Amino acid sequence: MQADSARPRLAVWKLASCDGCQLTVLDCQDELLTLAGEVDIAHFTEATSAELPGPGPFDVSLVEGSVSTPADAARIQQIRADSRTLVTIGACATAGGIQALRNFGDVTEFASAVYARPDYIATLATSTPVSSHVPVDFELPGCPIDKRQLIGLLSALLAGREPRIPGHSVCEQCKLRGTACVMVARGTPCLGPVTQAGCGAICPAFGRGCYGCFGPMTAPNVGALVPWLRRLGMPDSDIRRVFATFNVAAFDSVAGGFPGPATQAEPGQPDAGSGS
Amino acid sequence: MTVVTGNGGAAGNGGAAGQRRRFELPAAGLEDLHRALVSAGYQVIGPRVTGDAITLGELTSASELPFGWGVSLSPGGYRLRKRDDAAAFGHSAGPGSWKQFLHPPREQLWSATRGTDGLAVGPGAVQEPRKLAFLGVRPCDLRAIQVLDRVLRGASGRDCAYSRRRAAVFIVVVNCTEPGETCFCASMATGPESGPGYDLLMTELTAESDHRFVIEAGSPGGQEILTGLPVRPADPGATQRADAAVTGAADRMGRSMQTDGLPGMLAASLHAQRWEDVASRCLTCGNCTMACPTCFCTTVEDVTDLSGEHADRQQSWSSCFELDFSYLHGGPVRSSGVSRYRQWLTHKLGTWHDQFGSSGCVGCGRCIVWCPVGIDLTEEVAALWAERDAAGEPAAGPEGPERGEQG
Numbered sequence: 283m284q285a286d287s288a289r290p291r292l293a294v295w296k297l298a299s300c301d302g303c304q305l306t307v308l309d310c311q312d313e314l315l316t317l318a319g320e321v322d323i324a325h326f327t328e329a330t331s332a333e334l335p336g337p338g339p340f341d342v343s344l345v346e347g348s349v350s351t352p353a354d355a356a357r358i359q360q361i362r363a364d365s366r367t368l369v370t371i372g373a374c375a376t377a378g379g380i381q382a383l384r385n386f387g388d389v390t391e392f393a394s395a396v397y398a399r400p401d402y403i404a405t406l407a408t409s410t411p412v413s414s415h416v417p418v419d420f421e422l423p424g425c426p427i428d429k430r431q432l433i434g435l436l437s438a439l440l441a442g443r444e445p446r447i448p449g450h451s452v453c454e455q456c457k458l459r460g461t462a463c464v465m466v467a468r469g470t471p472c473l474g475p476v477t478q479a480g481c482g483a484i485c486p487a488f489g490r491g492c493y494g495c496f497g498p499m500t501a502p503n504v505g506a507l508v509p510w511l512r513r514l515g516m517p518d519s520d521i522r523r524v525f526a527t528f529n530v531a532a533f534d535s536v537a538g539g540f541p542g543p544a545t546q547a548e549p550g551q552p553d554a555g556s557g558s
Numbered sequence: 559m560t561v562v563t564g565n566g567g568a569a570g571n572g573g574a575a576g577q578r579r580r581f582e583l584p585a586a587g588l589e590d591l592h593r594a595l596v597s598a599g600y601q602v603i604g605p606r607v608t609g610d611a612i613t614l615g616e617l618t619s620a621s622e623l624p625f626g627w628g629v630s631l632s633p634g635g636y637r638l639r640k641r642d643d644a645a646a647f648g649h650s651a652g653p654g655s656w657k658q659f660l661h662p663p664r665e666q667l668w669s670a671t672r673g674t675d676g677l678a679v680g681p682g683a684v685q686e687p688r689k690l691a692f693l694g695v696r697p698c699d700l701r702a703i704q705v706l707d708r709v710l711r712g713a714s715g716r717d718c719a720y721s722r723r724r725a726a727v728f729i730v731v732v733n734c735t736e737p738g739e740t741c742f743c744a745s746m747a748t749g750p751e752s753g754p755g756y757d758l759l760m761t762e763l764t765a766e767s768d769h770r771f772v773i774e775a776g777s778p779g780g781q782e783i784l785t786g787l788p789v790r791p792a793d794p795g796a797t798q799r800a801d802a803a804v805t806g807a808a809d810r811m812g813r814s815m816q817t818d819g820l821p822g823m824l825a826a827s828l829h830a831q832r833w834e835d836v837a838s839r840c841l842t843c844g845n846c847t848m849a850c851p852t853c854f855c856t857t858v859e860d861v862t863d864l865s866g867e868h869a870d871r872q873q874s875w876s877s878c879f880e881l882d883f884s885y886l887h888g889g890p891v892r893s894s895g896v897s898r899y900r901q902w903l904t905h906k907l908g909t910w911h912d913q914f915g916s917s918g919c920v921g922c923g924r925c926i927v928w929c930p931v932g933i934d935l936t937e938e939v940a941a942l943w944a945e946r947d948a949a950g951e952p953a954a955g956p957e958g959p960e961r962g963e964q965g
Binding site: 313316317319320433434436437438440441443446448449450451453454457458459460462463464465466467468469472474475476489500501502503505506507509510 | 608609610611613634635636637652653654658663664838839840841842843844845848849859860861862863864865866874875877879880881882893895927928929930931932
């Protein structure tokens with residue numbers, strides 16, 4: 283890898299994650315060569331073990347994964363210190379990921395059930411988003427992230443303009459692409475009305491409901507959706523489950539404790555105040 | 559092409575019954591109509607069944623019209639149903655509206671490329687709009703187009719991308735004879751009989767073994783197309799049946815709204831309890847605004863590519879339900895769901911009068927059907943009237959300049 287000091291230095295980091303968002307970076311096939319021509323990729327172990335010399339600084343760091351170990355908690359501090367702009371990518375980095383299910387259970391108990399030598403496991407009690415540890419400049423949600431949003435973000439940063447990451451609902455993207463609402467037209471439960479746009483509303487375009495992999499939109503009214511999910515035939519156990527996936531901690535924090543997966547209590551009544 | 563104002567059409571317009579020259583077109587003649595429009599250079603856009611709904615798109619043949627299909631509508635519910643006749647237009651509003659063609663969801667406004675001589679700024683993607691024929695516009699939706707006209711090209715009809723697209727549109731209206739469960743055009747005085755502004759106006763008659771249309775022209779362009787169709791002068795029996803079907807539809811509206819004095823009532827109800835109530839149910843997802851045939855708001859973004867050599871200015875639909883919609887320095891002006899729902903409803907039904915001289919609502923019912931949690935605009939307005947009446951305010955009276963504008 284050749285360094286060119288005139289070009290911005292890009293680093294891609296991984297914490298607790300499945301690597302799917304890093305693969306999305308590599309999946310930018312048509313744009314990848316252009317990107318490689320515009321930046322020096324200083325650290326991206328999913329792509330290459332070659333690294334540019336020197337620890338930093340990095341003009342842009344993309345961080346995948348949540349903070350779930352003491353080592354990662356320390357590492358993210360160093361990454362932040364070394365990065366001019368820090369962007370978290372994916373549900374793990376922005377919301378704690380599916381591994382945040384541990385936040386609602388007892389991780390010690392899990393470890394003792396799963397591992398022969400749980401004492402080898404150095405883990406934190408919770409899985410938390412990067413923003414719980416260091417200031418984050420921009421967040422790309424999704425499991426995985428959307429390729430076009432990533433290219434849009436990098437193009438914006440390269441041009442020195444602020445990337446636009448809409449906080450509104452998936453519904454708007456369904457309407458823009460002309461998909462007839464699956465909730466209304468076929469009675470399919472859908473999390474689109476409370477989920478942040480960005481994916482291009484892929485799932486409803488193929489006739490299935492959104493399952494919220496981009497996490498809650500800005501100021502969602504989850505309490506108003508729950509009675510309609512019931513009305514469309516979802517039992518409360520399923521409603522709890524559908525919110526308890528890749529963004530479980532984020533949905534839990536906006537839904538007033540509902541639907542905490544570890545609690546056996548019935549879901550609360552719609553929160554009359556959450557619309558404001 | 560379309561005569562929007564006045565009565566310039568060769569056949570006059572809706573109201574002048576004595577001068578109307580009405581004809582009969584057999585159902586099979588829809589294919590002739592389609593052919594005539596294509597021959598005149600139009601891409602024909604109309605309703606057809608796609609997936610779970612009747613949507614608007616290109617018709618390569620009149621046979622693609624949704625013959626025999628109707629819809630069952632409810633707040634938050636839309637289902638296709640088979641009719642017991644072969645009506646082509648026996649359905650109410652679907653998820654789409656003509657807005658998507660006149661005021662597209664996404665539009666490139668201009669683009670720029672960095673060259674040796676600096677920036678070369680080029681025009682947007684669409685300069686010469688395609689000639690479109692809208693086949694099967696309902697009277698409420700014709701009014702919706704006219705509301706958009708007023709908003710997007712202004713009272714003076716300024717030149718803009720919308721104006722150029724609009725000028726290239728030919729409109730075939732089909733009067734409404736079977737309103738849906740969520741329709742209230744009669745309250746909004748936009749239907750079920752069409753007002754002026756069409757090129758051709760049809761009323762569908764679906765008696766068994768006698769499927770035909772009463773048809774008339776509303777513009778010189780419409781007259782020209784009509785001349786080439788296999789029509790004969792309508793017999794009085796047919797026109798009477800057609801008129802009775804349209805008149806009868808006014809009494810079968812699934813919804814109604816009290817519009818007399820409505821802008822004044824809304825202006826006086828900004829602190830009503832009902833806003834809190836509806837906001838507790840509202841998802842602020844923006845579906846109502848996207849489905850509404852007159853909601854016109856957009857956002858504009860400048861986009862650059864990775865190389866930094868090209869830039870585009872892109873416009874796309876936006877919604878007053880977005881938190882970012884009212885973002886000024888430091889934060890959103892309308893941060894609560896209460897303020898955003900209130901903004902939408904009071905603008906649509908109230909301050910739209912002040913701004914554009916009419917209501918922004920045409921009574922099509924799309925916002926009711928396509929709200930994922932079934933919030934019913936007419937129910938909210940009724941509740942606001944009731945709250946005002948309960949507070950001891952005088953009942954609606956002839957009090958403001960708005961009165962009467964909705965007929």
